[in-house]
Amino acid sequence: MFLHSLRVRLLLPVLALVLVAVLALTVVLAIAQARHVRADAAQSIERRTLALQSLFGVTRSIMLDRTHDAMRLLRSEGRKLGAASLGGRVTVGGRASNDLVLGSVSQANNFALVDSVTAIAQGTATLFARDGEDFVRVATNVRKDDGSRAIGTQLDPLGQVIPHMRKGENFYGVVDILGTPYVTGYEPIFADSDARRAIGVWYVGYKTDLQALSEVVDASQVLDSGFIAVFDSKDKLRFHSKTGATVDPAQIARIAQETPDGWVVSREEVPNWGFTLVSAYPKSDVDKAIVRQSLWIGGIGLLVCALILGLQWGLIWSRVLKPIQHLTTVAEELSVGKWGHTIEETELKDEIGKLARAISRLSYSVRVAMERLAKLSR
Template identity: 65%
Template sequence: MLRHSLRVRLLLPVLALVLAVVVVVALVLATIEANRVKADAAASIKSQTSSLQSLLAVTRSIMLDSVHSSMRLLRQESDVLGTPSAGSEITVSGRHANELLLGNKPQSNTFQLVDSVTSTMGGTATLFSSAEDGFVRVSTNIKKDDGSRATGTQLDPHGPVIAEIRKGLAFYGVVDILGNPYVTGYEPIYDGKNPKPIGIWYVGYKTDLQVLDDVISDSHVLDSGFIALFDSKGKLRFHSKTGGTTDPALIEKVAQEQPSDWSVEKEDVPGWGFTLVSAYPKSDIESVIARQSIWIGIIGLLICFILLGLQSVLIWTRVLQPIQHLTAVADELSVGKWDHTIEEVKLKDEIGTLAKAIARLSNSVRLAMDRLNKR
């Protein structure tokens, strides 16, 4: 039977050893591949986020230069009109505030000053006046979604600007204005009598982040990962539009909940209040490892079959074929045939030793038969 075959018994240990080596090598290479994929993912995230951080830093720096220049012009033109002071209470677009006077000239619903500044410097400009619960825009060229001027709207009472203004400090940075990010400058207005600000000078530029949108849209991590940018209020601004995860709802869910089957990294964008989120599903790494393991297994099996084939040929030519020939010689000796040529006696191994013993036996039988025939 096949299981009693000498060839099978000689090949089985080789097969077991080769298969064990293939399994061990596959496990080692799978571990190495897992570490490599994780390192590549981390390097890809670092490279892409560093580029985005640099782009945002340069954009902010350039725009802040324009903000400072525009603020100087606004202050200069305000000085030309006269000393600031607070007037009586007025209503601007349905909201109560104190009238803001420059040289006794009311500024509410008067847009010559703010429009003059922006016609020269671009961007937007606003005069805020104090109100019981904060500061209200009484003159502005910031537009609402319907295209009308945003007079009567209030400075965010919980934002970073008002905290600085109440301390008597200026604020320069990125803020959200009516749902859009602006690079801005705010400086308190005093009347020389009241220690509290009676208003605020504002200039700002709406950020044109189309380049940033293009860069983030083309970015992704592994097969299904993404990079996303959230603003200071947690609103998703930009996200990857390539790769396996492009649904904004899923991106927001992953960023907020950070599920255990995802690897999620967050980092703040200095000066913007934005948050960069990089994430990829752990299954991406598992799928890469699975693909690599399959290839390693296939290659290992091919090597196994090749080795087994070579071993089988060697066993046949070096062991089984000589044994079969010596077995045939022994069978013929048993029926009185001793005229054989035994080439295997030239071998220097155990088979050669066996062949020499059979050759001696054959010669002894032949001599014995010759003596019997002479009687």
């Protein structure tokens, strides 16, 4: 009975129309939200990447200025000792190598020059001696992990510096020294008799102070579970996000290297550093954002639907159902001979008004007919 009532038949089309509109709006806004979330993630990555690239650039520029100053000091102090030449065989750090002689002073295991330079300019300094095609540290204050001086170690034969030294060219830039990045300067040392073949290398460098960079990366987060990470030239993870859901170094390294399904991974080289910036976020974060937004939209839509139905119900009750209910009562009472009713709905200008006026005329006609019948029966 309820399903066949007038109120249900009037409200159901409105309800169906509103629900379809809410559903369509939810789908459209969900698609738009997906684009918006992806665009926001891309913009967030771009802003952080630009900030990090700027920090790298400023750090390198400042430290290179210091490196050039320190190199000038090292060369000046070294040349005060005299012309450079290769000496006899010596043992440095347990390794046999040629000696480097400045004037008449052997530099093998002699740390006076390098320590005097770093006492003024700070940083690190080294003297290399050529041994065949290698360059061996014969005097240095670069330290190993155990704290000892790194004498007897050689310039990385596979690194970016040694080709320049073999060609007799200067090199300034970021170099990995014993596992730590340094902003460095390398200049070849020539004997007076041969200005083309380097017999050794002047070196100065500063361990990179990347505290500001570390703080920026630590606080970086892409969506809920994304991250930003910095890898060095040997693919060693140097810095990574420490907020959000993905903070485990092993997991970050795996995602950066393997680019698993379900992740959006982007890479960008850091000029002149050999570092790589990796930004990544799971596609599920976008899906979650879409679901949250859809639930909000659906909830708001249902609320609007309830408000519309409430308003529609109020209008239907006051403008349709209530007058019809009154007219129905009048008609039923007329059928049992009761006609003394006041029908206010006759003032309405719509179809219900027409019906009310028809019932009013019917009531009048029935009353007149009944009165005549009563007179005749007397």
